[in-house]
Amino acid sequence: MATMRAVRLHLPTRTLSVEEVERPVPGPGQVLVKVEAAGVCLSDVHLIEGSLTPLHLPGESVTLGHEVAGTVAELGAESGRWQVGDRVVLQAGEKRDGITWTRGVDYDGGWAEYALARVDTLFALPDSIPFEQGSIIPDAVSTPWGAVTTTGGVRPAEPVGVWGVGGLGAHGVQLLRAIGAHPIVAVDPAPAARERALAFGADLALDSADPELAAKIGAATGGAGLAAAFDFAGVPAVREQAVKVLGAHGRLVLVGLTDQPLTLTDSIRFSYLQQQILGHYGSEEEAVPQLIALAAGGRLDFSRSVSEVLPLERAAEAVERLHSKQGNPIRLILKP
Ligand SMILES: NC(=O)c1ccc[n+]([C@@H]2O[C@H](COP(=O)([O-])OP(=O)(O)OC[C@H]3O[C@@H](n4cnc5c(N)ncnc54)[C@H](O)[C@@H]3O)[C@@H](O)[C@H]2O)c1
Numbered sequence: 390m391a392t393m394r395a396v397r398l399h400l401p402t403r404t405l406s407v408e409e410v411e412r413p414v415p416g417p418g419q420v421l422v423k424v425e426a427a428g429v430c431l432s433d434v435h436l437i438e439g440s441l442t443p444l445h446l447p448g449e450s451v452t453l454g455h456e457v458a459g460t461v462a463e464l465g466a467e468s469g470r471w472q473v474g475d476r477v478v479l480q481a482g483e484k485r486d487g488i489t490w491t492r493g494v495d496y497d498g499g500w501a502e503y504a505l506a507r508v509d510t511l512f513a514l515p516d517s518i519p520f521e522q523g524s525i526i527p528d529a530v531s532t533p534w535g536a537v538t539t540t541g542g543v544r545p546a547e548p549v550g551v552w553g554v555g556g557l558g559a560h561g562v563q564l565l566r567a568i569g570a571h572p573i574v575a576v577d578p579a580p581a582a583r584e585r586a587l588a589f590g591a592d593l594a595l596d597s598a599d600p601e602l603a604a605k606i607g608a609a610t611g612g613a614g615l616a617a618a619f620d621f622a623g624v625p626a627v628r629e630q631a632v633k634v635l636g637a638h639g640r641l642v643l644v645g646l647t648d649q650p651l652t653l654t655d656s657i658r659f660s661y662l663q664q665q666i667l668g669h670y671g672s673e674e675e676a677v678p679q680l681i682a683l684a685a686g687g688r689l690d691f692s693r694s695v696s697e698v699l700p701l702e703r704a705a706e707a708v709e710r711l712h713s714k715q716g717n718p719i720r721l722i723l724k725p
Pocket residue numbers: 429430431432433435528532552553554555556557558576577578579582597621622623624626627643644645646647669670671711718719
């Protein structure tokens with residue numbers, strides 16, 4: 390039996406360990422991918438802490454990692470156009486009986502030497518995009534892309550707000566800039582995240598603790614308020630703060646995940662202004678190939694997005710560094 394190293398989360402105890410496990414064999418319609426890079430997301434932190442629990446996982450443990458890039462190592466039957474050695478990016482989830490299963494949550498992910506992938510969840514990664522940058526396209530870039538373009542429906546020249554300028558939010562700012570939103574107001578308690586927001590294209594970056602925040606957003610939008618606000622933090626207080634600075638027909642899009650209640654203090658104002666709160670998860674299937682094409686075509690640049698590359702054995706350290714914001718990472722990448 391061939392084996393491989395994998396970072397496994399045991400759900401009943403929420404313990405993380407690097408284990409030697411059986412190397413999977415691709416079945417019909419699957420390939421085995423040799424993992425070259427896998428991103429670390431705050432959702433992994435939520436899974437380890439216990440605020441996020443897999444909905445569909447059949448067993449008690451799972452290999453984490455939903456942001457994965459690598460090379461095709463082995464072909465199952467009916468593996469279509471794929472060849473051994475092809476550079477690929479893996480979709481962060483797949484539909485099973487019409488339900489979304491998330492990679493590295495509901496089935497084994499890519500914090501491992503190898504990962505199985507259904508052929509319809511693979512996308513070719515051009516040589517011009519390094520594996521580390523390619524790995525974060527599914528999720529760290531595709532989720533804000535879906536939130537901004539589909540759920541939020543942002544149109545050019547609309548004033549927008551981004552709460553949380555970490556892995557998702559930094560790309561949210563970059564993507565809003567690319568589609569012509571204006572002004573882009575970023576909100577984050579961390580000074581380094583606010584600096585990053587300005588570097589990624591925000592017009593204004595505010596501290597979430599700033600008592601003048603509402604007045605400053607009012608001034609930046611000519612009194613109109615925001616057309617769309619995005620929670621990329623997963624912090625309950627963000628929702629209340631963002632709703633207060635939405636304008637008429639404004640949309641608040643909830644991307645960040647929290648197990649805390651959603652509260653709306655001034656619901657009369659909310660109804661009177663006909664505002665909306667929209668849940669968002671993942672992205673449409675075409676998001677990843679669209680973003681690969683935009684990066685390959687020079688329209689988007691993810692070279693600033695990879696903060697550090699760490700070996701698989703340092704997964705727990707990477708998780709802790711993302712949690713504590715040590716070194717203010719955008720994305721930490723694991724390399725088996
Ligand atoms: N809905 C989805 O499909 C989906 C997909 C991936 C991640 N997520 C969730 O999105 C969230 C962000 O993930 P990430 O990997 O970008 O996290 P991250 O840790 O890289 O970034 C979070 C940012 O939020 C900031 N923040 C904390 N408190 C804040 C506040 N009160 N106001 C504004 N900003 C605040 C932090 O300083 C940090 O910069 C997480 O909750 C994650 O689980 C959701």
